Amino acid sequence: MMIEKAEKAIGYTFKDKSLLKRALTLASASDDNNQLLEFFGDAILEFIVSEKIFSEGGTEGELTERRKTIVADTALAPVSQRLGLDKLLIRGKNDTANKKAVPSAYEAVTAAIYLDGGLDEAKKFVLGTLDFSGRVQAVVNYKGRLQEILQSQGRPVPEYSRKDIGTEANHRFIASVKAFGKEFTGEADVAKDAEQLAAKYACEHYEKK
Numbered sequence: 001m002m003i004e005k006a007e008k009a010i011g012y013t014f015k016d017k018s019l020l021k022r023a024l025t026l027a028s029a030s031d032d033n034n035q036l037l038e039f040f041g042d043a044i045l046e047f048i049v050s051e052k053i054f055s056e057g058g059t060e061g062e063l064t065e066r067r068k069t070i071v072a073d074t075a076l077a078p079v080s081q082r083l084g085l086d087k088l089l090i091r092g093k094n095d096t097a098n099k100k101a102v103p104s105a106y107e108a109v110t111a112a113i114y115l116d117g118g119l120d121e122a123k124k125f126v127l128g129t130l131d132f133s134g135r136v137q138a139v140v141n142y143k144g145r146l147q148e149i150l151q152s153q154g155r156p157v158p159e160y161s162r163k164d165i166g167t168e169a170n171h172r173f174i175a176s177v178k179a180f181g182k183e184f185t186g187e188a189d190v191a192k193d194a195e196q197l198a199a200k201y202a203c204e205h206y207e208k209k
Helices: 002-010 017-023 035-054 060-071 073-083 100-117 119-129 141-150 193-206
Strands: 162-163 173-179 180-190
Touching: 002 073, 017 035, 017 100, 017 180, 035 060, 035 100, 035 119, 073 100, 073 119, 100 119, 119 162, 141 173, 141 180, 141 193, 162 193
Parallel strands: none
Antiparallel strands: 162 173, 173 180
């Protein structure tokens, strides 16, 4: 039943159902999990996105930044949630705080579709679910924006602290910054991305006031 629901959500029917189950299984639940599919799916996703935006033109730097924005965890997480993959994940009993699992599910499902149906089916899935709107997606420098806001108020330049909570093979960073009397944190695979997220949350807090 869960597999049928997942197939309906992603719009693809698997010949090998075990591939889809594996794509949705976290390491906390089984040794037969989605970690390798996630690794492979990341590469397939980058290729499909690169091929798509290459045809639209731009400099190498512009295309690199655009691809990075499209395949970032912050972009994949809402897509996974919209498809309902976050509700279909097979987790270990106490695995409730693994935020990386949601965007990773999209990568793993992409790899599973590729292995089951080939590149054309994987392309159909990716191109039909990711947001490619606009020629160049704006990449906001939230750290720069936060610094400007604080300096305009005569406050000191923000200082960031970060901690690697991942493993040697799979890094995962939490960054924090203090601003407006509060502490804001961000989490990502790359330290700079985690800092950008922390700054983003601080900016959003300021703009809501």
